[in-house]
Amino acid sequence: MPRLILTIESTCDETAAAVVAEDLTVRASVVASQDELHQRFSGVVPEIAARAHVQRILPVIDETLRRAGVSLAELDAIAVANTPGLAGSLLVGVVAAKTLALATGKPLLAINHLYAHIYACRMAAGREIFPCVGLVVSGGHSSLYRCAGPVDFIYLGGTIDDAAGEAFDKVAHMLGLPYPGGPAIARAAERGNSRAHAFPRALLFERERLDYSFSGLKTAVRYAIAGPGRPDFSAVTLTGQQVADLAASFQAAVVDILVAKAILAVERTGLKRLCVGGGVAANRALRALLAAETEARSIDLVIAPPELCTDNAVMGAIAFERLRAGQFESLDLDAVPGLVRHAS
Ligand code: KG4
Ligand code: ZN
Numbered sequence: 001m002p003r004l005i006l007t008i009e010s011t012c013d014e015t016a017a018a019v020v021a022e023d024l025t026v027r028a029s030v031v032a033s034q035d036e037l038h039q040r041f042s043g044v045v046p047e048i049a050a051r052a053h054v055q056r057i058l059p060v061i062d063e064t065l066r067r068a069g070v071s072l073a074e075l076d077a078i079a080v081a082n083t084p085g086l087a088g089s090l091l092v093g094v095v096a097a098k099t100l101a102l103a104t105g106k107p108l109l110a111i112n113h114l115y116a117h118i119y120a121c122r123m124a125a126g127r128e129i130f131p132c133v134g135l136v137v138s139g140g141h142s143s144l145y146r147c148a149g150p151v152d153f154i155y156l157g158g159t160i161d162d163a164a165g166e167a168f169d170k171v172a173h174m175l176g177l178p179y180p181g182g183p184a185i186a187r188a189a190e191r192g193n194s195r196a197h198a199f200p201r202a203l204l205f206e207r208e209r210l211d212y213s214f215s216g217l218k219t220a221v222r223y224a225i226a227g228p229g230r231p232d233f234s235a236v237t238l239t240g241q242q243v244a245d246l247a248a249s250f251q252a253a254v255v256d257i258l259v260a261k262a263i264l265a266v267e268r269t270g271l272k273r274l275c276v277g278g279g280v281a282a283n284r285a286l287r288a289l290l291a292a293e294t295e296a297r298s299i300d301l302v303i304a305p306p307e308l309c310t311d312n313a314v315m316g317a318i319a320f321e322r323l324r325a326g327q328f329e330s331l332d333l334d335a336v337p338g339l340v341r342h343a344s
Contacts, residue, residue: 015057
């Protein structure tokens with residue numbers, strides 16, 4: 001009988017839990033999305049997210065155990081994503097996990113949420129993915145890592161301002177599209193002309209840098225809507241085709257930059273594999289360009305399947321790597337909201 005871990009995820013606006021086995025089979029996975037709570041604000045409101053986690057965390061854990069058909073006593077460890085994320089959101093998961101660990105006497109394991117996004121590729125690939133370059137593109141982060149092994153990540157570069165997903169969400173708001181913006185922009189872009197607007201691709205030609213910047217792109221979209229130098233777009237009414245063209249041109253700019261730097265990271269490190277995870281990795285245009293550019297260079301590409309791109313607890317199976325390495329946490333485990341850039 002393989003060992004079993006309960007994994008808990010509450011870093012942003014999804015309350016999730018899973019029971020995963022050491023052979024990486026998923027016994028149960030529950031994700032309670034808060035999208036409908038944040039929709040009218042066009043972005044995640046941290047206080048609302050934290051409060052919703054408090055209400056949902058126990059029902060989500062109960063339902064996960066019920067679906068898995070296992071009791072707390074049958075678990076080998078409790079794991080929780082404690083970094084990075086929203087402070088109030090992270091705390092809910094951390095307190096729940098510590099309480100369960102204390103009550104059951106089971107070992108406690110920490111999960112780095114960004115590393116878990118890369119581990120979603122390992123779950124889906126069904127084969128070893130390390131060493132690789134890891135690209136995490138989510139609502140809160142856009143980061144490149146040299147991943148020597150599952151608990152051995154070195155930060156290579158990332159966004160110096162907005163995350164790619166955040167840019168999708170903000171631009172969607174400007175275009176009058178719903179939250180979360182990524183899927184809405186992708187849908188609108190299907191009817192649009194990606195060459196209608198020549199949006200900037202920041203840092204694209206700075207080949208010594210593995211960094212991203214999306215805030216200038218956001219401003220360029222704003223001016224394209226309201227007119228040069230005019231930040232207020234609220235009175236502007238766009239036609240469906242204008243929205244589609246803006247969405248397609250914006251998406252093409254984001255995708256170009258993400259792919260170019262990821263390829264550069266692979267070339268710089270001399271590694272032969274690129275693994276991509278995080279909510280934005282669900283984007284079909286991004287997946288298509290990644291596939292084309294890696295194929296042209298004989299780079300092995302693994303992208304997490306769409307259902308494991310957005311936040312979930314299944315990818316928390318990375319905790320087995322810590323279990324095997326004996327890296328247990330004490331009940332002092334804290335939530336660490338900020339991005340830790342050095343190796344784990
Ligand atoms: O990984 P995730 O679920 O949460 C964080 O850890 O942040 O990522 C959420 C982000 C949101 O910004 C959402 O707009 C974006 O992922 N996203 C997408 C797509 N699906 C979700 N962005 C572009 N295209 C998509 N299809
Ligand atoms: Zn995430």
